[in-house]
Amino acid sequence: MKPFAELLDRLVLTPSRNAKLKLLVDYCAATPDPDRGYAIAAITRDLDILSVKPAMIRRLVEERVDPVLFGYSYDFVGDLAETVSLIWPTPHGRAEDRGADDLTISTIVEALHSASRSDGPKLVEGWLDILDSQGRYALLKLITGGMRVGVSSRLVKQALADFGGKDVTEIEELWHGLTPPYLPLFAWLDGRTEKPVNLAAAPFRPVMLATPTDAEELTRYDPKDYLAEWKWDGIRVQVTAEGNARRIYSRTGDDISGAFPDLLEAMDFEGSIDGELLVGWPEGGAIRTGRFSDLQQRLNRKAVPAKLQAKYPAFVRAYDLLQSGDRDLRSLAFEDRRRHLEDFVAGVPADRFDLSPLLAFSSWEDVAERRNDPPDPVIEGLMLKRRDGAYVPGRPKGPWFKWKRDPRLVDAVLMYAQRGHGKRSSFYSDYTFGVWTGPMDDPQLVPVGKAYFGFTDEELKQIDKYVRDNTVERFGPVRSVRAEPDHGLVVEVAFEGLNRSARHKSGVAMRFPRISRLRWDKPPFEADRLETLEAMLD
Incomplete structure (x- = not known):
């Protein structure tokens, strides 16, 4: 021990x-x-x-x-x-x-x-x-089971691969067919036996990831070599059905099937699709896509009531086809896999699976224009994929790029602070911030988001001291901080999306908020108003 x-x-x-x-x-x-x-x-x-x-x-x-x-x-x-x-x-x-x-x-x-x-x-x-x-x-x-040691499941699998001198993709493919204490796995990693037979039904196949890019970097590549499609704001999944087994995996290989029984029921095929898990409703022969806040109603649940399934039906927007029947397609060029995918999706339930459309373009300028003016608020950028690229696990540079929309920025006022966990347990490191609403001569703050990263260790100490010196109320581990038009801490917040939210008093909720910088120089009354966020939402 x-x-x-x-x-x-x-x-x-x-x-x-x-x-x-x-x-x-x-x-x-x-x-x-x-x-x-x-x-x-x-x-x-x-x-x-x-x-x-x-x-x-x-x-x-x-x-x-x-x-x-x-x-x-x-x-x-x-x-x-x-x-x-x-x-x-x-x-x-x-x-x-x-x-x-x-x-x-x-x-x-x-x-x-x-x-x-x-x-x-x-x-x-x-x-x-x-x-x-x-x-x-x-x-x-x-x-x-309350491990908070800064180690992900993926990092553990990489460590096991390093220990045994194996490729991490071999560990990932075997993982769901193993049970603790993993004696056959360690016997193989020690070199005492052959590689275990993959006993997982409908196994996970390690995913291919995209490299972030920008306009300058793209000039090094020929646009004729690439195809483009939208990057949807859901969660990347792999849906696999083989024999009597049906599985839905996250991008890191976690089995999340239990949260989506409605989608599992529709997986009446033999194969493995790589795509984006979203919430949506059939409309005019297509699927109307819900926002990420709708999808959040379905995430991290062990049991999903039928009423919730009906209100937020899950579907997959297909990007790629890894397996069709007993044929592994990953070594084919993306263009060829795409043709197989189009045929495959045509044979599955249209209310649970649709195809991510390809975008016509002739130059990187066309791509930039598309990126800046997407047709749906659920789109967070563009994906660019080489026509001749195979499906390679990991993040190889060149075959796939992602070009996300620029983050949005607002100035908000710190309202509440909560103690962190682990090495941050002595600091107030989780921050709730708000923007102004109401009459200009009597404004009120309403919370719009919460963030716990984006600042340095030195800035953390500065904020922690500010919180302790300006506490007005305490609620267990949470402190309410003095926040008035003439007294308060302004933080610049970067975020990647905005949703309407009935659960928040402000009516809006930020997607992926983070502290961009501390505005010690800015008086609180100059922070943004709720109308600014509502305009972004519209």
Whole structure:
């Protein structure tokens, strides 16, 4: 358990991607089976322990510590595992003498897998007693699944590939046919056996990604070599149906099928389509596309009521065809795959699948003009694809480009601040900002967005100090900040889209907002008004 605790601690404090990769590779090399497999599953959130819930952890600690003290501590720290690990009464003596060194990840996981809901708390309580604070933190993260160590599932797969000297696409293709603790996978990565047979039904195929571009860079390429299509503002998915298996994968290979049963039901084909998941309604022989805010009603749900499915029906706008029947098309030129895609989409339900249209152009100037004046607000830019390009996993430069619309900018006023998580748990780093509305002589602020990135570490310290010095009310971990026409902090906010929203008092919601810069020089009354955003929306 101690090596896993040290791994988590170092991952949290390591900002470099390459350094995180090395930590994961070294851990896999030094840790035996099945501990390393369970650790990997915990980090990728693929380890599910049903006998332990956060509420049970809170009950345990409140039996040992004054509940009011725990409540104040939890409010300050902002993370359950970190709070419990620090506040749990530590017995006398060294953790090693209490048997902490003999406690392994596999012992914990296998014991909890076989434990009842009544036995689970007793086991956890006993382990908390023998571990030190670092070990307690790792234990609680392991069993509750609340990993926030700056490591994505994709990064873990890359680390496994580096550890075994394999291509990451091989790991991605195998992943959904594997279960923790991944013994066949590690046997192959160690060089002890042949590559495991892909047991995943309707497997994920690693996606091809586009490189951002601009007008200057495009002048290096011949426009005759490329085809163009719109870049739609949904989520990139891969829908695959083979035999009796049907799967919907995100671009990173996560299985999101459960959130879209209506789309699964329509996947009566044999093949794999690469496209954009959107919400839309049949209208005049086509599909009227909903905004991203409509799609958000369907995302991150384990169960979707029939009423919600009917109100926000999901469909896929097809970009590419990777598999048709038992034929792999990825090695074909894009132009050829496109012809196959057109024939394929013609044979699937028109209310659930349509074709992303190609755009006519003769020069990059034509492309720029199209980009600046898209026909639909759900479009966020253009895609450019080489006619002769194969479908290659990763982000090769040249075959595919994306040219997104320029971000929009407004000046807003800081209204609320909330504590961050992990290494930011001591700072107010999540900010809600608003714009003015109402009479010019008596304006009121209404929230229009929330952002937690776009500023430097030094700027974070400056904002945190401003929040503490200008707090007017407290609501748990949230502080209301003084924001008046003549007193407040103005922030320039960049965002990529704007939607109408009945859930927000302002009636609008920003898409991908981020802090562009701090306007210490600007008085709050000069910040933008709601009418400015409404004009952008219209």
